[in-house]
Amino acid sequence: MSKIRLGMVGGGKGSFIGEVHRIAARLDDRYELLAGALSADAKTAQESAHNLNLDKKRSYSSFATMAKVESALEDGIEAVAIVTPNHLHAQVAETFLSNGIHIICDKPLTSNLNDAEALASVVKETELVFAVTYNYSGYPMVRQMREMIESGDLGEIRVIQVEYTQDWLATDIEKTGHKQALWRTDPAKAGIGGAIGDIGTHAFHLSEFVTGLRVKALLADLDSMVTGRELDDNASILMEYTNGVKGMLWVSQVATGNENGLKIRVFGTKAGIRWSQENPNFLQFSPLGEPRRTLTRGGPSVGLLAGNATRIPSGHPEGFIEGFANIYSDTADLIVARKSNTKTESLVPTINDGVRGMQFIETAVKSSNSGGIWVAFGS
Numbered sequence: 500m501s502k503i504r505l506g507m508v509g510g511g512k513g514s515f516i517g518e519v520h521r522i523a524a525r526l527d528d529r530y531e532l533l534a535g536a537l538s539a540d541a542k543t544a545q546e547s548a549h550n551l552n553l554d555k556k557r558s559y560s561s562f563a564t565m566a567k568v569e570s571a572l573e574d575g576i577e578a579v580a581i582v583t584p585n586h587l588h589a590q591v592a593e594t595f596l597s598n599g600i601h602i603i604c605d606k607p608l609t610s611n612l613n614d615a616e617a618l619a620s621v622v623k624e625t626e627l628v629f630a631v632t633y634n635y636s637g638y639p640m641v642r643q644m645r646e647m648i649e650s651g652d653l654g655e656i657r658v659i660q661v662e663y664t665q666d667w668l669a670t671d672i673e674k675t676g677h678k679q680a681l682w683r684t685d686p687a688k689a690g691i692g693g694a695i696g697d698i699g700t701h702a703f704h705l706s707e708f709v710t711g712l713r714v715k716a717l718l719a720d721l722d723s724m725v726t727g728r729e730l731d732d733n734a735s736i737l738m739e740y741t742n743g744v745k746g747m748l749w750v751s752q753v754a755t756g757n758e759n760g761l762k763i764r765v766f767g768t769k770a771g772i773r774w775s776q777e778n779p780n781f782l783q784f785s786p787l788g789e790p791r792r793t794l795t796r797g798g799p800s801v802g803l804l805a806g807n808a809t810r811i812p813s814g815h816p817e818g819f820i821e822g823f824a825n826i827y828s829d830t831a832d833l834i835v836a837r838k839s840n841t842k843t844e845s846l847v848p849t850i851n852d853g854v855r856g857m858q859f860i861e862t863a864v865k866s867s868n869s870g871g872i873w874v875a876f877g878s
Contacts, residue, residue: 502531503831506569506576506600508562508591509583511537511547513678516605517582519823520632521551524580526824529831534569534576536562562591570598578603578628578834584682585690589614592629596621601628601834603827607700607860608853610690615857622850628837630830631853633704635761636846637825639796639817640774640782643805644765645709647784653767656710659738659746660764663702664757668694668732671725684730692860693730695721698761699750699863700856704848705763706748707855712740718873719863724753736863739873779818804846 505524510517517537524530534557537547541560548558559565569575578601581591589609592602602622608631609615622629635641647653673680682688683697690696707713717738721731732753738746754760761776770786780796794800797813808825810817829847836843858877866874 500835503529503578503834504574504576505530505532506534506536506565506579507532508536508565508579508581508595509538509587510535510580511543512550513543514582515679519820520580520582520603520605520827522820523634523823523827526820527828527831529828530578533557533574534559534565536560536565563594566594566598566600570600576600578830581605584688585696586610586688589618592618593621596625596627596629599625599627601830601837603630603632603830604853605632606704606853607690607692607696607856608850609857610688612854612857612861615854619850619854626837628830628833629850629853630826630833631848631850631856632823632826633701633708633848633852633856634819634823634826635701635705635776636708636848637808637822637829638774638776638779639801639805639808639822639825640779640794641705641709641822642808642846643782643794643796643801644763644772644774645711646802646804647772648710648765648767652770652784653765653772654769656712656740656742656744656765656767658766659706659710659712659740659744660748660766661702661706661746662749662760662762663698663751664749664754664760665698665752666755666757668725668728668752669755671727673728684728686729689730690860691730691864693723693728694732694750694752695719695734695736695863696860698752699734699736699748700859702748702750702761702763703859704852704856705761706738706746708846708848709763710740710744710765712742712744713855714738714740714746714859714876716873716875717859717862717866718871719866720871721863721867731867734863734867776819779822780813780816 536559538544764773
């Protein structure tokens with residue numbers, strides 16, 4: 500099977516997430532990175548392309564030029580990964596879609612809901628593959644949780660608790676010129692959501708992914724705890740899902756002592772279940788009135804969804820890169836299916852998931868700015 504020809508916009512020298520995307524794309528040998536507009540700075544773009552062994556002729560100073568030239572080449576790129584700051588996502592994606600190129604876009608989808616909805620219309624018109632890298636949905640034991648909930652192992656769902664905590668913005672490091680902090684705390688580049696956009700959308704998507712439920716309304720209290728910071732760095736949110744299920748979401752980038760604390764717990768009438776990103780190979784399952792059970796990735800009693808997302812035997816840890824790579828591999832399946840005009844079932848987060856993420860951000864901000872009141876989702 501031939502590799503999918505891949506391009507990248509953003510992700511040059513100094514980019515954490517760009518390197519993550521490149522490693523994830525390489526892991527299953529489904530893609531070949533051939534072109535890039537890796538930085539808005541021409542020198543950085545060229546240096547980055549050189550470090551990645553890209554052909555000089557396919558290192559571009561403009562993403563618009565890249566889309567036009569690559570779409571005309573016989574061996575031009577078939578898909579592009581977008582790893583720029585949020586405010587550029589929509590413009591870059593629309594440009595490549597209009598040139599017939601599939602999209603793999605980092606989250607959140609855009610910097611505002613209007614752009615997200617307009618982009619969704621373009622995706623619908625072009626019928627091209629559009630994946631949003633809510634990468635935690637690629638972890639095997641997250642997919643195991645989804646399968647168990649769908650199979651009714653928890654009974655009727657009552658409560659969902661999800662949190663994502665970090666401490667890297669506990670001080671005003673953006674004032675030191677820290678590249679990653681600068682744009683994430685700048686409303687012009689990040690949009691109206693700070694922590695809720697950067698990591699809160701992950702937690703929100705995870706809660707809907709594993710349960711199959713949809714948030715109907717929420718009540719949010721957003722804070723900017725670091726003096727002078729314009730966007731939220733801490734948020735407490737109550738949520739109501741379909742069927743009256745209650746939910747709580749806490750997201751913080753000022754939670755001292757926390758590194759990447761994404762956790763989810765779901766409680767039903769028959770059992771509870773919990774998963775932690777920092778211990779991703781284990782899933783805790785607690786049937787009512789029985790001892791707690793620990794399910795292991797690749798171990799006994801693990802279902803098809805987790806099995807298909809597992810590469811190596813149990814006891815050999817898999818984690819962030821492997822979960823991210825599952826999104827890339829599943830997206831490759833979608834691209835191949837479209838080329839052959841066939842259908843395939845997929846767990847890849849789509850443009851619709853991206854739009855819901857933007858609705859989450861805007862609804863939370865609206866609720867908090869209104870004094871912390873219940874607001875219908877997406878209103």
